[in-house]
Amino acid sequence: MMKASIAGDEGAYRRLLEDITRSVRAMARGAFARAGAGDADVEDAVQETLLAIHLKRHTWDPEQKLAPWVYAIARHKVVDALRRRGRRRVEPIENFEEFLAAPEAEDPHALSDARKLLEALAPRQRDIVSSISLDGQSIAATAKRLSMSEVAVRVALHRALKSLSAAWRRSVE
Amino acid sequence: MKTSELIAALSADPVPEPIRLGRRVALALAIGFVGSVALYCLMLGPRPDIAAGAETMRFWMKCVDSIAFALPTLLLTLRLSRPDAKPGALALWLLAPLLLLAAGVVAELALTPQSAWMSRLMGANAVHCTITIPMLAAPVLAALIVALRAGAPLHPALTGAMAGAAAAGVGALVYASSCPDDSPLFVATWYPLATLICMGIGALAGRRLLVW
Numbered sequence: 001m002m003k004a005s006i007a008g009d010e011g012a013y014r015r016l017l018e019d020i021t022r023s024v025r026a027m028a029r030g031a032f033a034r035a036g037a038g039d040a041d042v043e044d045a046v047q048e049t050l051l052a053i054h055l056k057r058h059t060w061d062p063e064q065k066l067a068p069w070v071y072a073i074a075r076h077k078v079v080d081a082l083r084r085r086g087r088r089r090v091e092p093i094e095n096f097e098e099f100l101a102a103p104e105a106e107d108p109h110a111l112s113d114a115r116k117l118l119e120a121l122a123p124r125q126r127d128i129v130s131s132i133s134l135d136g137q138s139i140a141a142t143a144k145r146l147s148m149s150e151v152a153v154r155v156a157l158h159r160a161l162k163s164l165s166a167a168w169r170r171s172v173e
Numbered sequence: 174m175k176t177s178e179l180i181a182a183l184s185a186d187p188v189p190e191p192i193r194l195g196r197r198v199a200l201a202l203a204i205g206f207v208g209s210v211a212l213y214c215l216m217l218g219p220r221p222d223i224a225a226g227a228e229t230m231r232f233w234m235k236c237v238d239s240i241a242f243a244l245p246t247l248l249l250t251l252r253l254s255r256p257d258a259k260p261g262a263l264a265l266w267l268l269a270p271l272l273l274l275a276a277g278v279v280a281e282l283a284l285t286p287q288s289a290w291m292s293r294l295m296g297a298n299a300v301h302c303t304i305t306i307p308m309l310a311a312p313v314l315a316a317l318i319v320a321l322r323a324g325a326p327l328h329p330a331l332t333g334a335m336a337g338a339a340a341a342g343v344g345a346l347v348y349a350s351s352c353p354d355d356s357p358l359f360v361a362t363w364y365p366l367a368t369l370i371c372m373g374i375g376a377l378a379g380r381r382l383l384v385w
Contacts, residue, residue, distance in 0.1 A: 010184050010185070018177075047176055052385065055385075056325040058323065059194060059256060059324055059325045060257075061257075061258075068257045071257075076256065132181060133179060133182035161186055165385070
């Protein structure tokens with residue numbers, strides 16, 4: 001499915017991200033619980049992992065299995081997130097595969113840092129991201145509303161996602 | 174922002190042209206190598222007795238050893254840049270240049286009288302060598318780091334250090350024809366020192382520039 005996604009199948013990619021999200025969330029929740037860190041920031045770690053998976057998807061070798069690659073990135077990001085919260089001792093996370101079988105739903109009450117981070121974006125970038133993500137508009141509709149070309153909206157969206165990831169990284173330091 | 178909203182944004186953002194990490198690293202190597210050779214031409218040039226030097230076994234040992242070091246370190250750098258890749262058996266290839274160098278040292282010790290060992294080891298330009306190799310490695314390291322920013326290394330400092338090692342190997346290869354000291358005793362002492370400097374710089378650069 002990742003291959004189809006890389007080839008540009010938007011629907012397949014979306015479904016894949018949703019699957020990955022559920023597994024990563026289960027894993028992150030387990031890791032946070034074991035570290036005694038509470039559930040409050042789990043969703044941030046999940047979103048950070050998703051952004052990393054998206055921005056680094058070219059580092060996956062199609063000849064290899066997808067799960068270990070996803071797991072490596074998720075582990076890296078979850079450990080980062082825990083470390084940021086002052087948990088020195090971060091226990092390794094065991095078998096990722098078992099989380100694939102135990103997906104968990106998003107906690108609707110969890111408010112994400114991403115909202116704060118969104119505010120760090122340039123106004124135009126923020127506008128585009130929220131138009132596509134919050135309001136669920138298509139690229140074409142967003143382009144029309146902002147009287148930009150579709151290509152420009154795509155470029156701006158990609159830049160915005162990169163800055164979002166960078167803003168997250170800065171909050172680590 | 175909810176996670177479902179983030180997913181909507183992500184799936185609306187297709188990357189039209191996939192980045193090929195291996196290709197980027199190869200390109201960086203080529204650019205860095207050209208930069209290194211340019212520095213060599215501007216500042217060093219071949220040593221005066223290069224024709225005679227090129228006939229000795231010792232001279233070619235330097236070149237072969239540099240290549241034997243640059244190749245596995247370069248491949249390891251690439252592997253470290255992928256989150257799910259393991260160094261594996263590739264790491265064993267790091268032994269090849271070390272064994273080669275050790276064999277050279279043993280042969281040299283057997284062939285030369287003990288009284289000459291120290292002067293061979295110190296050579297004519299130990300400090301020059303230790304400074305020049307990192308200088309010639311710099312363009313390669315810089316290009317590699319830029320290319321590797323597209324990667325996703327789990328250990329940024331280690332990946333940077335490995336890139337520094339690969340750059341040092343290339344730098345040593347370029348430097349070899351300018352360096353008047355061919356003795357394995359000299360090479361086994363000062364080239365690794367220069368390599369360590371490159372690895373240190375690479376680790377610092379990696380920690381700053383290769384985090385993601």
